[in-house]
Amino acid sequence: MLDYEKTYVESIKNPEIFWENIAKELSWYKPWDKVLDWKYPYARWFVGGQTNIVYNALDRWQNTDIKNKTALIWVSQEQTERRFTYGQLNEEVSKFANGLKSLGVKKGDKITIYLPRIPEQFIAMLACLKIGAVHSVVYSGFSADALKNRVEDAQAKIVICSNSYPYGKKVVESKKNVDEALKENKTVEHVIVVERMKSDEIRQSQIQSDKTSEKNSDSIQLNPIPSDFIYIWWHELMAKQSTECPTEMMESSDPSFILYTSGTTGKPKGIIHGHGGYMVGIYATLKYVFDIKPDDIFWSTADAGWITGHSYILYSPLINGITMFVYEGTPDFPDIEIWWRLIDKYKVTKFYTAPTAVRALMKFGEDHLKKYDFSSLKILGSVGEPINPEAWLWFYKHVGREKLPIMDTWWQTETGMFMITPVPSVKLKPGSAFKPFFGIDADVVDDKGNKVPTNTQGYLIVRKPWPAMLLDVYNNPTRYKETYFEKIPNVYFAGDSAKIDEDGFYWIVGRNDDVIKVSGHRLGSAELESAFVSNTKVAEAAVIGKPHEVKGESIKAFVILKQGVVPSDELKAELVQTVRKSIGPIATPDEIDFVEKLPKTRSGKIMRRVLKAQELGLPVGDTSTLES
Secondary structure, eight states: OHHHHHHHHHHHHSHHHHHHHHHTTSOOSBOOSEEEEEETTEEEEEETOEEOHHHHHTGGGTTSGGGGSEEEEEEOTTOOEEEEEHHHHHHHHHHHHHHHHHTTOOTTOEEEEEOOSSHHHHHHHHHHHHTTOEEEEOOTTSOHHHHHHHHHHHTOSEEEEESOEEETTEEEOHHHHHHHHTTTOSSOOEEEEEOOSOOHHHHHTOOOOHHHHHHOTTOOOOSOSOOSSEEEEHHHHHHTOOSOOOOOOEETTSEEEEEEEOOSSSSOEEEEEESHHHHHHHHHHHHHHTTOOTTOEEEEOSOTTSHHIIIIIIIHHHHTTOEEEEEOSOTTSSOTTHHHHHHHHHTOOEEEEOHHHHHHHHTTOSGGGGGOOOTTOOEEEEOSSOOOHHHHHHIIIIISTTTSOEEEOBOOTTTOSOOBOOOTTSOOOTTOOOSBOTTOOEEEEOTTSOBOOTTOOEEEEEOSOOTTSOOEETTOHHHHHHHHTTTTTTSEEEEEEEEEOTTSOEEEEEEGGGEEEETTEEEEHHHHHHHHHTSTTEEEEEEEEEEETTTEEEEEEEEEEOTTOOOOHHHHHHHHHHHHHHTOGGGOOSEEEEOSOOOBBTTSOBOHHHHHHHHHTOOOOOOTTBOO
16 A cells, blocks of 8 residues: 555656656657647657657667567467467558558548457558557447448448347347448448358359449458448458568657547547557556566456457567467357356456446356466456446355455546556555556536545546547547536546545445436445345345425336346335335335346446336337447
């Protein structure tokens, strides 16, 4: 704790010196003239410096021993394996970068990547950045409408997809979504298709149009829908390319990618991140929070369709020179033990997953975990939402064997990097994200920006800029200012509620728009859900507020029970008492429904707004992110 406190105080006293020293550990074509240019609400880091994320993730390792080290271990749903050394990954990235250039892609062009969790997803991302193009990864589970909106907003020149891919017991025909999404598109020139699954049906549907032959005799028209763009097989494009490609020198604040993030209302926001500051932030946070060692095998169970996949599946592990592990399948396919088998087989050292996944696996009990060794594991991590104490303790006891620290990280698409997080040497409290990372000046305040008392819920804010912060909202600077910097003046408004306890530990309560106000009392949905899950018969819970003419809002819960537990009125009464005991009488739920499933995104987040809309008979809005 003393080491953390000392380092944190120094970093807050001189944040520019702290981040500059970190930046000097990385490679730059040209050093910066100024560490930070802060013109509220825009921050630009390492001004005048020139670099490239790929220069640090791949190029700088090619004349070292790391060239022959494994960069990526990928395991498919069928348990087949693909491995790439840093040298091999560099060659594949260079080939695809050359392929993009052969199609006319230039610095600043936008490329939409609509691929599942396969190596080509990562190769495509790296190749875009290598030549200065800007990628926009769209989660492969999104619908055609969601894809259409994101492609059009980004004005993408190229779309990269798979023909189809397995997802648990299902097969997702992702190219059909692309066909639908691009029917009226005016900017896309080529669609590059990865043949993830071989299919006679897909083969038979290939049509070589006259237009295709004229424009590019080596391309393939993969569907009969008339269009102004050309379909090309990934493997045929790659077959003709050189394994050498120069990496573009980028200004520190040049855009590296756009990632769309949904709000509760309105169209998704295109969050822009850069090269220099973002690179420094993700490099430092992974290094310190997960105590990175040269022999680490780092497994983040997220998907590159989300910011976790950008920052901590792909870019930061490579910048730190370690091995990243990726499993294509779901946590329960082909069975509920797959994650544990993979950890033991591949000697995973650092394991980073979501509370939703932990809770989903909790309901199957602990006996099946006892057969696994887990001796390779050194650190566990949690990401995506607040982890309730019961899930934290289960993770700690049964996966960490009561000896591994859990890095409960709070951050956002917009922040780019961990913001509130432990480091392995500090004291931990189950359910708390500890304190701000070095250089992060965070606080919890009221709606006027005044600090709230200890253990009082308020708005989570950040007072000063940090390197990996978003550069802007794509094509919408007004939304950037209004969403993040004008709700409480002169600070970054995170949109989350939190409280700070007597030891200075932060407790993330949940989204501000997930706060239920009962008789003047603000209750976080996440806090209420945690109370439900504290009952040993409950696997998962989602809580919403409903209009109430006396109390303002009433509380309704949707509860999934553990296997073998029988729903009953007696159990409802028991759960009411559980919540009253955990939070207080003000939190008494008015209604409890026992359900088999909850509406979730495929990253595992429960969509409370969908439950609320269905309950109140309102339009459910965009459901493209939902698994079911």
